[in-house]
Amino acid sequence: MVSQYAVAYRGILRELRKSLNPSRKVNPVIRNQFREAVEGYRKANNKDGLTDLSHTVLFLTSQREHKRLLERYNPLIDFTEQERIKATARRVGLDIPEVPKASKGEEPHLLKQAAHHLCDLHETVVFPTETVYGLGAVATNGDAASKIFSTKGRPPDNPLIVHVSSVTMLESLLPPGYLYPKAYQVLMRHFWPGALTLLFPRNAETIPSIISAGQQTVAIRMPSHPVARALIAVAGKPLAAPSANTSGKPSPTKAEHVAKDLDGKVPLIIDGGSCGVGLESTVVDGLHEDGRIRILRPGGITVEQIENALKQEFPEGAAPSVLVHKRDYQDEEMETAPTTPGMKYRHYSPSVPVTLLCTISKPPPGSTSISISTFLKCLAPNSRVGILAPSDAKIWDVVQTIEGPHWHRFPLGPSKDPALTAQRLFDGLLTLEGEKVDLILIEEVAEEHEGLAVMNRVRKAAGTTEWISSD
Numbered sequence: 001m002v003s004q005y006a007v008a009y010r011g012i013l014r015e016l017r018k019s020l021n022p023s024r025k026v027n028p029v030i031r032n033q034f035r036e037a038v039e040g041y042r043k044a045n046n047k048d049g050l051t052d053l054s055h056t057v058l059f060l061t062s063q064r065e066h067k068r069l070l071e072r073y074n075p076l077i078d079f080t081e082q083e084r085i086k087a088t089a090r091r092v093g094l095d096i097p098e099v100p101k102a103s104k105g106e107e108p109h110l111l112k113q114a115a116h117h118l119c120d121l122h123e124t125v126v127f128p129t130e131t132v133y134g135l136g137a138v139a140t141n142g143d144a145a146s147k148i149f150s151t152k153g154r155p156p157d158n159p160l161i162v163h164v165s166s167v168t169m170l171e172s173l174l175p176p177g178y179l180y181p182k183a184y185q186v187l188m189r190h191f192w193p194g195a196l197t198l199l200f201p202r203n204a205e206t207i208p209s210i211i212s213a214g215q216q217t218v219a220i221r222m223p224s225h226p227v228a229r230a231l232i233a234v235a236g237k238p239l240a241a242p243s244a245n246t247s248g249k250p251s252p253t254k255a256e257h258v259a260k261d262l263d264g265k266v267p268l269i270i271d272g273g274s275c276g277v278g279l280e281s282t283v284v285d286g287l288h289e290d291g292r293i294r295i296l297r298p299g300g301i302t303v304e305q306i307e308n309a310l311k312q313e314f315p316e317g318a319a320p321s322v323l324v325h326k327r328d329y330q331d332e333e334m335e336t337a338p339t340t341p342g343m344k345y346r347h348y349s350p351s352v353p354v355t356l357l358c359t360i361s362k363p364p365p366g367s368t369s370i371s372i373s374t375f376l377k378c379l380a381p382n383s384r385v386g387i388l389a390p391s392d393a394k395i396w397d398v399v400q401t402i403e404g405p406h407w408h409r410f411p412l413g414p415s416k417d418p419a420l421t422a423q424r425l426f427d428g429l430l431t432l433e434g435e436k437v438d439l440i441l442i443e444e445v446a447e448e449h450e451g452l453a454v455m456n457r458v459r460k461a462a463g464t465t466e467w468i469s470s471d
Contacts, residue, residue, distance in 0.1 A: 003042065004050055005038050005039075005041060005042040005050060005053070006038075008038065008050065008053035008054055008056075008057060009034060009035065009038040009053070011053075011057040012034055012053065012056055012057055012060065013031065013034070015057060015060035015061055015064060016030070016060065018064055019060065019063070019064050037049075038053060041053065110270060111230060111231055111234045111270075112234065113268065114127065114231055114234075114235070114268055114270060115231070115234045115235040115236075117267050117268055118136065118137065118138055118144070118235050118237065118239070119138060119235055119236070119237060121267075122137070122138065122141055122143055122144040122147070123137070123144070123147060123266075123267050124136060124137045124144075124147050124148055124151055124266055124267070125137075125231075125266065125267070125268045125269075125270070126244040126255075126258050126262070126266050126268065126269040126270060127227060127228055127231050127239075127241070127270045127272070128225055128227050128228060128255070128270060128271070128272025128273065128275060129163070129223045129225045129228045129241070129275065130194070130195060130223060130224050130225040130228075130275060130276045130277050130300070131195050131223075131275060131277045131278070131279060131280050131281050131299065131300050132243045132244075132251040132252060132253055132275055132277075132278070132279070132280055132426065133243065133244040133251075133252045133253065133254075133255065133257070133258050133275065134163070134228070134239070134241030134242065134243065134244055135148055135151060135152060135241055135242060135243070135244035135245075135262075135266065136148075136163070136231075136239040136240065136241035137239065137240055137241075138235070138237045138238070138239065138240075139160070139162040139163075139173075139207065139211055139237070139238040139239055139240035140173075140206055140207065140208070140237060140238065141208070142208035142209075142210045142211075145160065145208060145210050145211055145240050146210060148160065148240060148241075148242060149210075151262065151265050151266060152242065152245070152246060152247045153246055153247045153248075154242065154247040155247070156210070156213065157213045157214075158213060158242075158247075159211065159212050159213040159215060159218075159219060160211050160212075160219075160240040160241070160242055161197050161219045161220070161221060161240070161241065161242065161281070161283075162207070162211060162218060162219065162220045162221075162238050162239070162240050163220075163221060163222070163223055163228065163232060163238060163239045163240070163241050164220060164221075164222050164232065164238045165222065165229045165232035165233045166222075166233075167188075167222075169232075169238055170220060170222070172206065173200075173203060173206045173207060173218075173220065173238060174200055174201065174203055174206075175201055175203045176203075178200070178201065181286050181287070181291070182314075183286045183291070183293055183310060183320050184198055184286055186309055186310055186312075186313045186314070187284065187286075187293075187306065187309060187310075189313075190305075190309040191301050191305070191306075191309070192221070192222045193222040193223055193224035193229065194221075194222070194223075194224045194300070194301065195221075195223075195224070195277050195279075195280075195281040195282060195299055195300025195301050196221060196281055196282050196284065196299075196300075196301045197219045197220065197221040197281045197282065197283040197284065197299075198219070198220060198221065198283075198284050198286065199217045199218070199219055199283070199284065199285040199286070199287055199296075200217060200218055200219075200220055200287075201216065201217060201218075201287070202215070202216055202217055202218040211240050217285075217287065219283060220238075221281055225272065225275075225276075227270060227272040228272075231270070243280065244258045244261075244262060244266075244269075245257070245258070245261050245262070246261055246262070248347060248348075248349055249261060249348070249349065249350065249351075250348045250349070250350055250426045250429040250430050250433075250461065251279075251280060251348065251426050252426070252430070253274055253275040253278050253423075253426050253427050254273075254274050254275075254427065255269055255270075255271035255272070255273075257426075257427075257430050260430075260434070274423075274427075275423075276423065277299075277300040277422065277423065278422050278423035278424065278425060278426060278427070279299050279300055279422045279423075279425065279426070279450070279453050279454070279457065280297070280299050280300070281297075281299045281300055281301070282295060282297065282298055282299035282300060282301040282302075282306070282453070283295070283296045283297040283299065284296070284306070286320070291320045292320050292321050292322070292323055293306065293310070293320050293321070293322045293323070294323050294324075294325065294329070295322065295323065295324045295325060296325050297325070297456070298324065298452045298453040298456050299453050300422070300450075300453070302449045302450055302452065302453075303322055303324060303452060304448075304449055306322055307319075307322050310322070324452070327452075347457070347460045347461070348426070348429070348457045348458075348460050348461040349460070349461045349463070350429050350430065350432070350433035350440065350461070351433055352386075352432075352433055352437055352438060352439060352440055353438075353439050353440070353463050353464070354429075354439075354440045354441075354442060354458075354461050354462045354463055354464075355439065355440070355441050355442070355462060355463070355464045355465070355466060356442055356444060356458055356459065356462035356464070356465045356466070357372070357375070357389075357395070357441055357442065357443045357444060357466055357468050358444045358465060358466065358467045358468060359372075359393075359443055359444050359468045360444050360445075360446060361444065361467075362467070363467035367467060368467070369467035369468055369469040370466070370467075370468065370469060371468070371469055371470070372394065372395055372398050372468050372469075373398050373401070373402065375466055375468060376395075376398060376399060376402050376405070377402055377404075379404065379405045379439070380404075380405070380438075381404040381405065382404065382405070382406065383404075383405045383406070383438045383439065384405070384406045384408060384435070384436065384437040384438045384439075385405045385406065385407055385408065385437060385438065385439050385440075385441060386408040386409075386410065386432030386435065386437035386439065386440040386441065387399065387407060387408065387409055387410065387440075387441050387443075388410050388412055388425070388428045388429070388432070388440065388441070388442045388443065389411065389412060389441075389442070389443035390411070390412050390413065390414060390415040390421065390443065390445060391411035391412065391413055391414055391415075392414055392415055393415070393443050394470075395441075395443055396409070396411075408432055408435050408437050410424070410428040410431055410432055411424075412424050412425065412428065412445075415445065415446070418445060418446070418448065418449045418450040418451040418454065419449070419450045421445055421450065421451065421454055422450040422451075422453060422454050425454055425457060425458070426457075429461065442458050442461075442462065444458075
């Protein structure tokens with residue numbers, strides 16, 4: 001009869017072979033080490049050692065199965081950004097030997113069709129990014145970019161963000177010989193590709209004034225979403241792309257959001273699934289002589305992340321300070337003639353009224369707060385009321401005790417997970433709008449990490465504000 005120790009040893013070798021790609025014999029050194037360990041346990045009749053061997057087999061089996069499931073359902077989990085672009089393109093039939101350059105004749109039909117609309121027909125195309133879905137047009141073509149404004153109903157003094165797929169493409173747009181500020185070098189190294197937009201001097205030879213709304217700077221970022229990068233690479237052109245929605249409405253984080261809003265207005269929508277970040281990019285201006293980093297719009301990269309990156313790479317005490325617009329400073333001139341989107345006009349508002357419930361901040365002088373139960377009891381009977389709040393908020397317990405309105409719930413995740421709240425915010429607004437509620441209530445979240453960007457959007461979306469006290 002084969003001993004249990006021999007069974008365990010063979011099981012380990014079997015799992016090691018299966019874990020190799022392609023399957024092959026195990027390295028003799030590793031095999032001999034396991035054999036010596038097993039033989040030692042057998043001679044000593046070490047039952048604890050036998051248990052360890054069984055656990056080793058189970059662990060190797062679990063690891064192999066875990067890897068198989070990842071490769072089946074999430075093949076990009078362990079990849080670098082460039083590997084993700086290449087793998088995603090390959091899955092849809094495109095081989096990109098040196099990301100993000102695409103080999104001629106190997107583009108998938110959808111990306112090739114999108115590039116045709118963008119470059120040959122000078123039309124707009126909707127594509128996914130890690131932040132929100134974008135309505136793209138070739139950024140170096142003023143006529144093409146003008147179709148973004150007409151499709152969205154966007155005011156002409158609201159600038160656009162330009163998306164690039166490589167540093168080479170970025171430098172082709174900037175003034176010749178432009179030298180990046182040190183802070184920009186740090187931020188690009190840490191957060192590109194990703195949800196960070198930087199302001200650069202505009203080169204009038206490459207960027208039409210319609211892109212920057214006549215300003216002398218232009219906002220540029222490098223998206224990390226593999227489909228976005230692959231599309232820009234296939235087109236071979238930078239793409240100007242605001243959110244793919246009617247101006248003023250919540251930004252879409254799913255292709256179905258775009259289809260409901262812009263149906264018939266765009267020739268092509270590329271469905272890349274749900275956006276991972278769910279809020280627009282953080283916009284940074286580091287061009288001032290004082291060297292300070294000014295965050296014009298909080299977004300997917302948090303203030304804390306930016307501060308930490310700068311402190312890591314500047315000498316101690318020399319890192320530039322980070323200022324947030326409207327929190328740390330005011331700039332009325334810029335608000336009148338903005339250098340970046342999202343600063344001048346009301347945004348992110350669904351077609352139904354939105355009320356912000358302030359449960360953290362104190363009411364301004366002359367205002368008073370009321371209890372949440374008192375406020376909810378004042379709502380019209382039989383009205384359809386949507387609620388967006390952290391999943392651990394007290395409001396969920398209160399609404400169970402109040403009869404009259406019909407409650408439509410959309411939890412935003414735990415209050416300790418602001419990234420999830422950010423990812424779910426726009427989806428929640430659009431979902432509740434689709435359920436034809438009469439009113440949407442949004443509970444305040446702490447303005448830390450992604451919560452700062454969440455509250456920036458919520459305050460722009462809300463038409464009224466109520467200050468709520470504890471019951």
